[in-house]
Amino acid sequence: MVLTVFTWRYGGREVYLYGSYNGWGDRTVMNLVNGSAMAFSAAIDLPPGYHQYKFLVDGTWQVDEEQLRVIDENGVINNLIFVEEPSVNAQRLPPEAVRSTLDLDSIRDMQLEASSSGVLPNGRILQLPEDRTDASRHRLFVHLSSFKAHDLMPYSGEAIALDTEVAVKQAFHIMYQQGLPVMPLWDAQNSRISGMLTASDFILILLELHQFRALLTDEELEMHTISSWKNDKLQYQRDVAGAFLPLQRRELIQVGPDDSLTDVALTILRNEISSVPVIYSPEDGFCPQLLHIACLAGILRHICWHFRHSLEYLPLLQQSICNLPVGTWTREFGWANNRTLLTLHPSSSLGCALNLLIRARISSIPIVNDNGVLINIYSRSDITSLANGNVYAHIQPDQTMLSQVLNEAGHDRYRVCTRFASLYTVMEVLSDPGVRRIFVIDGITRRIEGIITLRDVFNLILS
Template sequence: MVLTVFTWRYGGREVYLYGSYNGWGDGTVMNSMNGSTMALSAAIDLPPGYHQYKFLVDGTWQVDEEQLRVIDEQGVINNLIFVEEPSVNAQRLPPEAVRGTLDLDSIRDMQLEASSSGVLPNGRILQLPEDRTDASRHRLFVHLSSFKAHDLMPNSGKALALDTEVAVKQAFHIMYEQGLPVMPLWDEQNSRISGMLTASDFILILLELHQFRALLTDEELEMHTISSWKNEKLRYQRDVAGALLPLQRRELIQVGPDDSLTDVALTILRNEISSVPVIHSPEDGSCPQLLHIACLAGILKHICRHFRHCLQYLPLLQQSICNLPVGTWTREFGWANNRTLLTLHASSSLGCALNLLIKARISSIPIVNDNGVLINIYSRSDITSLANGSVYAHIQPDQTMLSQVLEVLNESGHDRYRVCTRFAPLYTVMEVLSDPAVRRIVVIDSSTRRVEGIVTLRDVFNLILS
């Protein structure tokens, strides 16, 4: 047996070491090294040979991205260590190997003698075979198709709607107080849900009014009801070039309680919306009933709840996000799609951010410093924060810096954003995104905190339902 020291250098309240050396049985508690709050270690007697291991950090499985990684037969990524015979002066893996990820067959066939053919490519990551990827997607598709929209509904709760004759100003405050980025609209005259009021509506309202007025006031916003705004929006809307074009009226997009979760998710994706009302229409023609507002986060929570303890059947979810066509990335890591991640500085204007959100048709923008280090994030839904203290009535978007707006947002005390590294497993990202308050996760370098990409709810569903 050889006493082997394992280290975890990234902190955590409770960190346990698990490994193949004991059949992934009881974990070993890792203790701080020399009083450090970040570096922890554990020493274990191991027999010579290869051993897989990983860390349970505050309830989440993690691997050390700086050490050699391996994909096992189930498609799970683990760290790998080779323990040498004490009496044998065997060559260790070359330094170039420590950042690689290999399949087990490659490891088993690899010769330990140092030679040019034995050097592993730096950063190599083996992709999951296409048939196993398709199998994971098929299992998810079948699962979602076997559950209905009513399965997303809580045992007790309420669904709120705004009357179309409510003033925009009042609607602004209600959405802020309720913490809702979108609300259905009730048409009293026709006794039906007629549409949705979104954060994008408020962005367009501020941009439109600011175009004609130097300063917004309470009175100016109070003159506009939701119905009058919707009629105005139907006549004109900015295209990506800033011109005014006529807009075709779109019927309310909705789903029924018996629609499958697959259909609900695809309805949201195909119509480029963030949520969809679940409406029951009685056969007798009586007033339709608003039952629930379905969103991708709710469907994702359903997936995580059902597959949390059987991930071996979904190897796709155990892949690192950097190894999957998911998310939007900076040019350095832009392998997932043809889009390039857009960022802004804190000195940029609020007007610049709002225009970029609308014209680029994105939901959020990372705010970075001159070195690309993450400072904060600004999202479409953040527009409702301007209702706090009627801030919207006292600002000019083109003369207000994002740093000033972010100060208001930070006063809420809520987490402004969540982060991960590009080596995070897809399932870990899905767990984070299943929180309705979290609609995207920023990918950063663990040591420099430079922004590398962003993964949204829509990205995850485009991947698993494509």
């Protein structure tokens, strides 16, 4: 037997080690390394040979992405370790007995590269075969197509709508108090849901207010209604060069209670919206009924709930995010795409942040220090906090630093993970209705490496 040390370096509250050496039966408790807040270790006597192992971190299965990994006959990714006999210094190839479960040629290449450099190659993995990836996507597509929008509705609750004649100031104050980034609008004159009021509307209002503040009296500010804002919005909107472009009114985007969850998700994705009202329209011509506001987080929560105990059927969800074409990353990490990871400093102006959110068509901006360390975020929904106390009517965006509004908004308002987190782990975090994105950071330096949003996840699983 050879005493073998296993290490998990990426944090957690409770970390356990499982392995093929005991038939994946008994777990081994891993303890924090002295002087570290992130690293856990455990030592086990193992017979010489190859052994597969895995970590259970806070109830979620994990693998160490910087160690050798293999895919077993069930499509599950595990770490692999070769335990040498005390008298043997050179690594050997795995015996023929394991040829059916391991990609022998890939392991040989990795071992040769490791022996020449002294360390295991970073980021190398026996990638999930394309047919298994497609099979995971197909299972998710079929599952979502078999459930309806009404399956997202809670057993009890209410859907709130704003009257279009409510003053803008009051409307955004309600959104702030309710913690809602979007609310449906009720047209009482025509007895129908006529549109949606979003945080983006508030940003545009704030930018226009800053431009034309001298032309508006305090009374006009108090009485400016949602309907008048929506009508004004149709007349012009700035493009990235500052010119005015005419906008065309578009019909309300909605779904019915019997639409499949696949259709609901695709409706949100294709129309580049954050949520969609579920409206029941009686055949007898009676007033349409607002039943629910469907969002991607609700659909993701549905997926996680149904598959949390059967992830072996969805090997795609067990892949690490750094090995998947998902999210927006810095150049050093992740998949290359046509998007740039945009960041700002605390000394940047609020006006710069607001214009960037609108022009880049993004929902949040990481706030970093000079070393690229994530210290906070500013998102579209944060703008509604300016409705509290009528701050928006007096603030000067170009003369207000982000550090000022961030202090007022509070800290610790975002969720993070490392690039070694599994897709399912990220999905569980994003299934929280209050979380629309997760920031990928280095577990030690906290430098930002990427962002994964709800939209990114659904573009991956429904592509």
